[in-house]
Amino acid sequence: MGQLWERNIVEPGKLPLLLALAAFVLTFVITRVITRLIRAGKGPFGNISAGGVHVHHVVPGVVLTVAGGFGVVAAAGRHGFGAALGAIVFGVGAGLVLDEFALILHLDDVYWTEAGRKSVEMVVLTAALVGLLLAGFVPFGVNDLSEEELQNRAGVAASVGVNFLFSLIALSKGKARTAVFGLIVPVVAVIGSLRLARPGSLWARRFYRRRPRARARAILRAYRHDRRWSGPRRAVQDWIGGKPDPKPTRPLEPR
Numbered sequence: 001m002g003q004l005w006e007r008n009i010v011e012p013g014k015l016p017l018l019l020a021l022a023a024f025v026l027t028f029v030i031t032r033v034i035t036r037l038i039r040a041g042k043g044p045f046g047n048i049s050a051g052g053v054h055v056h057h058v059v060p061g062v063v064l065t066v067a068g069g070f071g072v073v074a075a076a077g078r079h080g081f082g083a084a085l086g087a088i089v090f091g092v093g094a095g096l097v098l099d100e101f102a103l104i105l106h107l108d109d110v111y112w113t114e115a116g117r118k119s120v121e122m123v124v125l126t127a128a129l130v131g132l133l134l135a136g137f138v139p140f141g142v143n144d145l146s147e148e149e150l151q152n153r154a155g156v157a158a159s160v161g162v163n164f165l166f167s168l169i170a171l172s173k174g175k176a177r178t179a180v181f182g183l184i185v186p187v188v189a190v191i192g193s194l195r196l197a198r199p200g201s202l203w204a205r206r207f208y209r210r211r212p213r214a215r216a217r218a219i220l221r222a223y224r225h226d227r228r229w230s231g232p233r234r235a236v237q238d239w240i241g242g243k244p245d246p247k248p249t250r251p252l253e254p255r
Contacts, residue, residue: 014134016072016087021130023091024098028123031057031099036242039112058103061096064089098123112245117234120241125180132184139183169193174201198222 009015037043048055071086102110102118110116133139163186170192171179182189196218197203208215 016083017134019084020087020091023088024095025127027092027095028099032241056100057096058100061093064093065097068093114244116244117237120237137184163189166190166193173203174198196221
């Protein structure tokens with residue numbers, strides 16, 4: 001076990017990344033537990049206000065992310081306490097920031113609304129990508145090249161360009177998650193670029209406009225996919241981040 005730790009984590013210099021990921025996930029979990037307790041009116045916790053202004057936890061998150069990021073940069077190439085501390089501070093700050101990603105995106109307090117689910121999606125996506133990096137995957141598929149190919153700059157540039165192109169096509173087809181994961185795992189980007197585009201995507205508007213059969217197939221596939229996976233995905237998001245508030249019903253207007 002000790003040899004595996006040294007060979008796979010310490011020697012490649014992945015310890016700061018592992019510490020940052022652990023701090024990131026742990027901060028998100030603790031933050032969600034506290035906010036759910038506040039929402040339920042339980043425990044000693046409460047919202048923080050200053051001068052009548054509610055201070056969201058994204059504020060200290062930004063401060064910690066900046067401090068931790070500069071700390072990691074200052075300790076670049078070192079393996080001491082400073083690099084580990086900077087990574088932990090950065091991970092804590094990133095967890096606080098991305099927990100309120102939806103607030104930043106909408107510039108509104110949508111934490112417990114349907115739009116607030118984007119925060120949970122972003123946290124899960126970030127944790128998964130960092131996990132892939134820890135597992136040894138390198139962005140743009142460079143990890144698939146041999147030592148001889150890595151010494152050839154043209155070959156590396158071609159691999160990066162092709163993989164980025166596949167990811168860009170997947171993104172234009174309305175497959176954002178596939179495109180992001182495709183930057184790390186090339187085969188994912190290739191699959192996303194070959195499959196039908198989602199209705200309403202840039203690719204569908206451009207290339208399916210005069211192809212009614214392809215447009216109909218895309219709509220049917222998107223409907224089947226959403227019907228199959230939207231329920232389980234929402235259940236997982238509710239379990240991780242809590243159920244959003246129900247939409248207020250508008251009273252019927254008198255005729």
